[in-house]
Amino acid sequence: MRMYDLITKKKHGEELTDAEIAFWIKGFTTGEIPDYQVSALLMAICLKGLNERETATLTMEMARSGDMLDLSAIHGKKADKHSTGGVGDKTTLVVAPVVASLGVPVAKMSGRGLGHTGGTIDKLESIPGFATTVPADLFIKNVNEMKLAVAGQSANLAPADKKLYALRDVTATVDNLSLIASSIMSKKLAAGADVIVLDVKTGSGAFMKSFEDSCALAETMVRIGNNCGRKTYAVITDMNQVLGTAVGNWTEVEEAIAVLHGKGDPELTYVCETLASFMLVGCGIAKDREEAVCMVRKAIADGSAFRKLCELVERQGGDASYIEHPEKMPKASFSLDVKAETAGYVASVNAEEVGMAALLLGAGRERKEDAVDPLVGLSVYKKVGDFVAKGDVIGTLYANRKEALSAARERFLAAYKFSANAVPAVVPVYGYVDEKGYHALS
Ligand code: URA
Numbered sequence: 409m410r411m412y413d414l415i416t417k418k419k420h421g422e423e424l425t426d427a428e429i430a431f432w433i434k435g436f437t438t439g440e441i442p443d444y445q446v447s448a449l450l451m452a453i454c455l456k457g458l459n460e461r462e463t464a465t466l467t468m469e470m471a472r473s474g475d476m477l478d479l480s481a482i483h484g485k486k487a488d489k490h491s492t493g494g495v496g497d498k499t500t501l502v503v504a505p506v507v508a509s510l511g512v513p514v515a516k517m518s519g520r521g522l523g524h525t526g527g528t529i530d531k532l533e534s535i536p537g538f539a540t541t542v543p544a545d546l547f548i549k550n551v552n553e554m555k556l557a558v559a560g561q562s563a564n565l566a567p568a569d570k571k572l573y574a575l576r577d578v579t580a581t582v583d584n585l586s587l588i589a590s591s592i593m594s595k596k597l598a599a600g601a602d603v604i605v606l607d608v609k610t611g612s613g614a615f616m617k618s619f620e621d622s623c624a625l626a627e628t629m630v631r632i633g634n635n636c637g638r639k640t641y642a643v644i645t646d647m648n649q650v651l652g653t654a655v656g657n658w659t660e661v662e663e664a665i666a667v668l669h670g671k672g673d674p675e676l677t678y679v680c681e682t683l684a685s686f687m688l689v690g691c692g693i694a695k696d697r698e699e700a701v702c703m704v705r706k707a708i709a710d711g712s713a714f715r716k717l718c719e720l721v722e723r724q725g726g727d728a729s730y731i732e733h734p735e736k737m738p739k740a741s742f743s744l745d746v747k748a749e750t751a752g753y754v755a756s757v758n759a760e761e762v763g764m765a766a767l768l769l770g771a772g773r774e775r776k777e778d779a780v781d782p783l784v785g786l787s788v789y790k791k792v793g794d795f796v797a798k799g800d801v802i803g804t805l806y807a808n809r810k811e812a813l814s815a816a817r818e819r820f821l822a823a824y825k826f827s828a829n830a831v832p833a834v835v836p837v838y839g840y841v842d843e844k845g846y847h848a849l850s
Contacts, residue, residue, distance in 0.1 A: 411441050411449070412445070414431075415449050415452060418456055421456040437567055443575055454583075466586070471566055471593075473567050473568035487605065488515070488596060489604075491606075492606070495525060495613040498661070505720060506708065510688060510707055511555065512555065512693055524613065524767060525772075538726030540560040541559065554720070566595045569591050589625055603639045607679075607683055608642045612761075619644070627846070645836060645838070648756060649834055654788075655766040655788065656784055657771055658737055658782050661731075661734075668714040670709055682701075688700040688704070745803075748797070752795070757790075757823050757824055758825075761822055762823045769786065783808065787803055791833070792832075805820065
């Protein structure tokens, strides 16, 4: 078999056989197939597509390219959640302790931020002492004893995806439905959970900008998950503006703490409740979503979900006094209020631009080897539909390098579009996909 022939076939829009996909992924993982040939194939895939069978085969080959985690030593049905990547998306920091406090084992492998999107591991590492590298036996022990552990993705989890993603990132081949679906699902399948809840973002800050594309991605991933024996749901949530009000690392942990105290942003709280409810139903802890949402609200109201976050932080070496008293965390050295230069109703807030403003402040990374600053970021005060008078403060930027503020301010302001006419607020959750297809919510 020759890689050259696979590239030629795909260039002409022909299907690749299962054996050809296995040949490509194995050869690429071992380094026998060079990057330039894989880049050519990836571009042909972007132009000609992969069908459902090819996508499923690619997913399984990438999942099997490294360790398939065996979570059988953890009692009960294990749940996992995954977001396709957003701005201000701190839902894992809320959802994981909520469902763990209700008895669902969560053995969570999370990633770091890249580009305009943040990552749970960077956020958790903003808590002094918190270790995101956890030996496998301790990881399992923690989940068995306290139902929750969160660690960085181990080096040998779907290594083919890691290599492929790095190549896609520099060859303009990220935004293909089949490549995104197989990338995400290969890691989820390898991570071993029985129940997978996917948060598929749609809108300006998401990989998938249109609702139709997001739905198609959700349906593909749900089919792959269910066909592999994992109960899989995808919730389609909005990314036409920042989720909640905080973007950064520690600032997002702070906002998650507020949600766990029942004092969080209502839209963020609603998204978290929705995601958690599918995890509870999928694991059989709640009989339906209505019951699940009641359980979630009770876990927040009685403080058990907040205590679970403190327990997680302590178990993984962190100083939980920062979770109990977030006000004791030092502030970034500089801050700047951003004022509206025009009056009107907020018509849109380009989440990708806001994410880029946070990156310029030092909260994100352009290349994966870059470091992030845990204390910098921004707050967003005005959302789609809000009326803003000229001079109103629409956000605040926090930086440790004063010179970062002005470029970030430009980017932040450019994210806002105003309208003279009233604009309806954005719906935070559109609907969900299960094995029967799409169902609208709200
Ligand atoms: N997240 C992933 O893990 N992979 C993609 O391709 C896109 C988003």
